[in-house]
Amino acid sequence: MAERPYVVASAAMSVDGCLDDTTPERLLLSDAADFDRVDEVRSGCDAILVGAETIRRDNPRLVVRSDLRRQARLESGRPADPVKVTLTASGELDPGARFFAAGESDKVVYAAGGSAGTARERLGDVATVVDGGDPLDLEVVLADLRRRGVRRLLVEGGGRVHTAFLTAGFVDELHLVVAPFFVGDADAPRFVGDGAFPYHPGHPMRLADVRRIGDLAFLRYVLAADHYWLAEAIEESRRCPVSPSAYSVGAVLVDVEGREISRGYSREADPRDHAEEAVLAKVADDDPRLRTATLYSTLEPCSARASRPRPCAELVIAAGIPRVVIAWREPDLFVDCHGVEDLRAVGVEVVEKPELASEARSVNAHLFRTA
Ligand SMILES: NC(=O)c1ccc[n+]([C@@H]2O[C@H](COP(=O)([O-])OP(=O)(O)OC[C@H]3O[C@@H](n4cnc5c(N)ncnc54)[C@H](OP(=O)(O)O)[C@@H]3O)[C@@H](O)[C@H]2O)c1
Ligand SMILES: [Zn+2]
Structure with a gap:
């Protein structure tokens, strides 16, 4: 798909999976400490998305409080x-809702094709109304948000929106807070409805963090994050000045919370630069985030090179980066590379994503053309 923002989905639910009860008042599922955690997550995002029903029922402000x-x-x-x-x-939607009235940010309404005209008449003064396809197409929505400069999107529900994003495979990480009580009402809104979720017993999510917040449990799952960041690295590789004798490689360095630290590409500042060097040049050697970061690179880090004394595998190890994700192994075109083996030998976790190999390789098609 086209470039899209990194998507974090966030919800608070009862032990029996409800987002709310059926009374008109909003059910409180979080405490002050958890609201503060959400405020921090919000403040790290470029945009927050909720479904129209959440606006109608809860009338939320959706601003950064602190x-x-x-x-x-x-x-x-x-x-x-x-x-x-x-x-x-x-x-x-009511143009007087707090969603439109509160805060200083832009508001964007994606309306399904048939309703875009009516929505524009009603909301045109308080929001930008965009035709999101008919029926509404999340791929169109996400590509448009990215074009508007949204690189990190927080999806805050409700259930229909979570179901749509999760079943479409557009959630990169999921934050769930479980409140210590039951709602016990089949009519209460659920975290998700029925659907074909890409995460099932044969393909589970990765549980990246568990935290206790009073009697609440905070769970952070990683879903499509590796795929997302490696696809970003491939986009970065397209920026390389083309060379007849060197690969075009892109890399992105991401912290343990799924936030970008830096990105770079081969020959970015100097004809000898490798992508990994370009990325590391933008981070201080003693930056504590390096110790828990993941480096995404379209190509296996090199294990030997002529242009500079230290190969990239060695630089990654020296930086203390514990995890590397690559799209393809270096073919025996210029040198015999054993970067993956060198990294694994010292305990660096290396994940290969062969499903993105052909795309990463296609950026280097010029090197494989036979005369
Ligand atoms: N605990 C939490 O973390 C949390 C967070 C948020 C909300 N909530 C609760 O969740 C409940 C609302 O959830 P919900 O599932 O009923 O509603 P929702 O997901 O907030 O909104 C659903 C509405 O959004 C629009 N929509 C969503 N996906 C769409 C798509 N793919 N295409 C077109 N339109 C789409 C439709 O609006 P139209 O009807 O206008 O067509 C749809 O009816 C509320 O009770 C709220 O309190 C809880
Ligand atoms: Zn290198």
């Missing part, structure tokens, strides 16, 4: 609040 975090966002050149995004097929 003044310090708002200030930090402004200082880093971002608006104090993330962009607010919603989806609707009916177009039935």
Whole structure:
């Protein structure tokens, strides 16, 4: 698919999987400490998305609450609040809702084709209304958000939205908070409805973190994150100045919370630069994030090179990076590479994603053309 934002889905639910009860008041599933955690996650995102029903039922503000975090966002050149995004097929949204009235950010409404005109008449003064396809197509929505500069999107529910994003395979990580009680009502909204989820007993999610917040349990699952970041590295590789005698490689360095640290590509600043060097040049040697980071590279890090004294596998080990994800192994075109073996020998976890190998290789098609 086209480039899209990194997607974090977040929900709080009862032990029996409910997002709310059936009373008109919103059911509180979090405590102050958890709201603060969500505020931190929000402040790290470029946009927040909720379904139209959540706006109608909860009338949420969806802003960053902490003044310090708002200030930090402004200082880093971002608006104090993330962009607010919603989806609707009916177009039935109240322009006076807090979603539109609160905060200083842009608001974007993706309306299914048939309702885009009505939605624009009703909401045109308070939001940008975009035709999201008929029926609404999440791929169109995500590609459009990326074009608007959204690189990290927080999906905050409700259940229909979570079901749509998860079944489509567009969630890179999932944050779940489990409250210590039952709702016990089949009519209450659930975290997800029925659907063909790509994560099932034969293909489970990876549990990346478990935290206790009072009597709440916070669970952080990693879903499509490796695929997402490696696809970003492939995009980066397309920026390389082409060379007849060297690979075009892209790399992205990502912290343990799934946030980008840096990215780079071969020959970025100097004709001898490898992508891994370009990435590492943008991080201080003693940056503590390196010790838990993952390096995504389209090609196996080199184990020997003529242009500089230290091969990239050695640089990765020296930087203390514990995990490397690659799309393809270096073919025996220029040198016999054993970067993967060198990394594994010292305990670095190396994950290969062969499903992205042909795309990474296609950026280097010029090297394989026979005269
Ligand atoms: N505990 C939590 O973390 C949490 C977070 C958020 C919400 N909630 C709760 O969740 C409940 C609402 O959940 P919900 O599942 O009923 O609604 P929802 O997912 O918030 O919104 C569903 C609505 O969004 C629009 N929509 C969503 N996906 C669409 C798609 N693929 N194509 C077109 N339109 C789409 C439609 O709007 P139209 O009807 O306008 O066509 C649809 O009816 C509320 O009770 C709220 O309190 C809980
Ligand atoms: Zn190298």
